[in-house]
Amino acid sequence: MTAEQQEAVEANDPTRSGSPVPTTNGARLSQNEIEQLCLKAARGAGMSWGLAEEAGFAAAWLATRGLDGPGALLAQLWVGQGRSWREICPVIAPGRFRAADGGGLCPIALGAALCDHARLPETSLVETAVRVGPVDHPVLLLPFLADFARTRREGLRLVWSRGAVLLTADGGMFGDAAALEQETRLDAALEVEGPVPDDTSTQWEPLMVSAETLGELNSFALRITVPTSEVSRAGAGAAIGDND
Amino acid sequence: MDCASLNPMPEAAAFRRPPSEVMRLARMGSAHPTRLSFLRNLLRRVIEEGWTFDRPVWEIDATGVGRAVYRATGPDRTYSLVAFAHDLPDEMRSDRVIATAWDATFALFDGEPTSADLDRLQANVPLQEAGRVSPLELTLSRANRSVRLFGHVIERLAKGLQPDMAEVEAVGYLMRTTAVYGSGKFGAADRAAIADRPELSAPFQAEMLSVWLTRQFTVDIAEHLAFVRGGAAAVRLDSAIKKGLGVGNSTGLGMAPFLVRHPVLLNNWMMAREEALARVRSQDGASAEAVAGFRTALGEARENAELWQSSHPIQIEKLAALRDDLSSLADRISTWPERNSQKPWDALWHWGETALSLEGQEALIALMLEPNGDLVDGLADCMTADEGASFRLDGAMTVATLSASLRDHYDWVLGIDFDQPENVARFWYVSEEKLEPRLGNRFEEDGASLEQPLCIARLAQDLHSALAAWPGDVALAAFLLAHPEHRFMARRVQILHRYPYAEVQDNLIAEQMLPIDLMRCKLAFFGASRFDPRSDKWVRISLFQGLPYPSDMSPEGWP
Known part of the structure; x- marks a missing residue:
């Protein structure tokens, strides 16, 4: 092993079985790594386990389409710090998903609620669009809208003042997703789409996640770990030696 | 098209053991590798x-x-x-x-x-x-x-x-x-x-x-x-x-939570094995060739049981029982199948249920599957799972329906008294130092506030109580908007609705719970033999x- 490699081993703590991705230069993460890291980070930031699962799903879904899901989730976790569930979860009326105090909705909470209501009258979409927002980091809504479209077996269009993205029932995505990634808060409308183009799926490449994003997601993830005690160390391995 | 709709032997379903019998830790912790185990499946493919x-x-x-x-x-x-x-x-x-x-x-x-x-x-x-x-x-x-x-x-x-x-x-x-x-x-x-x-x-x-x-x-x-x-x-x-x-x-311990974290996968493994056993039991006769194959497999199992060593007190006891069981089985099949016997495999199974220990019964499954490859090998194709397809909750389900499903599939949970210390004695957590899963003692160690959601029985009971406070005709979507903390468990209950073998039916934070039982079950599906615990959380096996x-x-x- 070269001196450089030795240093890398120590710098990255080779003893970890979790997500010890090198944070110095960023890393290309697999879908599974993104999903697991983001689930833990979301839980560490205070989401319930069930919503943290949704956060992991959303970040990985975006990453497989070349969008920076981990970065968007991290930004949202910071925005959500110190805000209660009541402030960030949607208040639902027919055709309208908004925050109780008119502030920014959590896109994970909104997305999960939209999917939960996909077969209920609140999201009928027959006569009129459903208005949503204002919602923070709205790119994180796309994975949920894709599931919504799949559940309803029809295309769905997210429209805002500067663009639109179309999600198809078979997982396709068309339109201004890259522009949506730049938006930090917006109001939007959901509309049913008529005939939709064929899915032109592209080969997936592992997403390069920046060192800063990795470092901060890891910090959130570490909040759900328990500091080691002698008791926990002692109970973790074999009761007798491995050297036989 | 799914495996269930392709099933060539729907009549076998009547012979399946129920989840309440199969999904218990004591039985899962006695699992034996079978011809459906993953390494056997690999070898069959590379040979064919x-x-x-x-x-x-x-x-x-x-x-x-x-x-x-x-x-x-x-x-x-x-x-x-x-x-x-x-x-x-x-x-x-x-x-x-x-x-x-x-x-x-x-x-x-x-x-x-x-x-x-x-x-x-x-x-x-x-x-x-x-x-x-x-x-x-x-x-x-x-x-x-x-x-x-x-x-x-x-x-x-x-x-x-x-x-x-x-x-x-x-x-x-x-x-x-x-x-x-x-x-x-x-x-x-x-x-x-x-x-x-x-x-x-x-x-x-x-x-x-x-x-x-x-x-x-x-x-x-x-x-x-x-x-x-x-x-x-x-x-x-x-x-x-x-x-x-x-x-x-x-x-x-790193392996132990896997089966809990992958409920649909667990269901599909268990369902395939249980369906395989049911198919064998449902046969009207036993061909001379299959009987000979069974005898050969029993001979090999007895040889394996003699060579299988462990110094762990629990496993020593189980091994002694297994050797006795295989010996009784050898005696039993000296006259099996009896002339004119109806469904001889089922008769043998029923005999085993009363005559053998759990270790012996689970070994008997492997032996009964062994000479019946034509009947069961195709089930290996049903053991994968598209977990993404079962992730999305059905928010249109009513509170009453979810509650009823909980009572159906989690009835074993409702009687547990979580105010008793022995029922909450342990907690699963991830160590900061190594990021490895560990199991702590709730009353002796810090960190229970950071508990991992592997305490399924308690989560199910909590959900059941919360649902009881809501009108039955309300949609689950509305309930979850008010109770995001129950989203995790509500998802599992909906999974159980479709996948009955998806949940271990024992309290995973009880004082007497043995993590090695979870590990043995998973390792048996891999095809592992010579299970040799080195503690209640650490095990060696052979592949x-x-x-x-x-x-x-x-x-x-x-x-």
Whole structure:
């Protein structure tokens, strides 16, 4: 092993079985790594386990389409710090998903609620669009809208003042997703789409996640770990030696 | 189309054991490998499809350090195990995830690696968790020598002698793997990227292929070192002794939560095995050939039970019961099947239910499946799971329906008194230091506020109480908007609605709970034998013991 490699081993703590991705230069993460890291980070930031699962799903879904899901989730976790569930979860009326105090909705909470209501009258979409927002980091809504479209077996269009993205029932995505990634808060409308183009799926490449994003997601993830005690160390391995 | 709609024997369903019987820890912790186990499935495929194997690279020096490539060529694709052999001082040898060095490290490469690929892997694979691999790699793993047996074998072979059988049988393997990572870990290919390949669609096929090729490596490196030491006097390992050696595996708590975290997968494994047993039981007769096959399998099982050793008090007791059980079974089948008996397999099963211990009953499943491959082998294709498809909650389900489903599938939960200390004695957590799952004592250790959601029984009871406060006709979507903390458990209850074998029906935070029961169940599905607990949280097993080697299938591929 070269001196450089030795240093890398120590710098990255080779003893970890979790997500010890090198944070110095960023890393290309697999879908599974993104999903697991983001689930833990979301839980560490205070989401319930069930919503943290949704956060992991959303970040990985975006990453497989070349969008920076981990970065968007991290930004949202910071925005959500110190805000209660009541402030960030949607208040639902027919055709309208908004925050109780008119502030920014959590896109994970909104997305999960939209999917939960996909077969209920609140999201009928027959006569009129459903208005949503204002919602923070709205790119994180796309994975949920894709599931919504799949559940309803029809295309769905997210429209805002500067663009639109179309999600198809078979997982396709068309339109201004890259522009949506730049938006930090917006109001939007959901509309049913008529005939939709064929899915032109592209080969997936592992997403390069920046060192800063990795470092901060890891910090959130570490909040759900328990500091080691002698008791926990002692109970973790074999009761007798491995050297036989 | 799903497996259920393709089922050629719907009549067998009446013979299935219910989840309330199957999904108990005591029974799961007595599981035996069967012909549906993943390594058996791999071997069936490579034999049927005529895969070939060779070793195109062997750059190992006289000290046993270097690299090698093992190539597996199937009808459509080639996979290569890239092996790095190291010189590890004894004091650094540990099976824990916290280890930093190993005797050998491996990656399963998707295709045939170029020398540039080998160089890239050489810079990363020996570091294991501290390195990075790429989507061109399917697994990352490492192995340590059994110092005692490895040294003994080299010493004897170098002198032109075969190893002492007592030594061989006491250990059973030359090297043991301590982690075999797949599914996108450390940058490797995601499961989704390979799941549509026929040869990898069944669970853990890449991991099993990796371990099987590793088994070849363990013998090759021992023979290599024997020839370095003994020169012309050295001999190769006798083929019968070689066949009796498996690859050891050593694993701890990290494996235990897997079955809880993958409910649909667990259901599909259990359902396939239970359906297999039901198909055999439902037959009207037993052919002479199948009866002979059963007798042969019983003979082998008795031999295996004699060689199976453990120094753990729990396993010692279970092994004694198993040996007695197999002996009773041998007596029982001396006159089986009785002339004119209706459904002789079912009769044998019912006899076993009353006459045998749990260990013996679960062994009986393996024996009954063994001579009935035509009837059950196709079920191996039903053991995979599209977990994404069951992720999305149905928010239109009413509170009343979810509540009723909870009472149906989690009735075992509702009577547990979680105010009793023994029912909440433990908690699962992840250690900050090692990021490894651990099990703490709630009343003696800090950290219970950071508990992992593996306390399913309590979560289910909490959900049931919360639902009771809501009108039955309200949609689950509205309930979850008010109670995001129940989203995790509501998802599981909906999964159970469709997948009845998806949940372990025991309290995983109870004082008496044994993590090794979860591990044994999973390892049996892999095909592991010689289960040998080293504590209630740590276990050694053997893989591929008694089965052929890649070199047996392609003798021309080996020097």
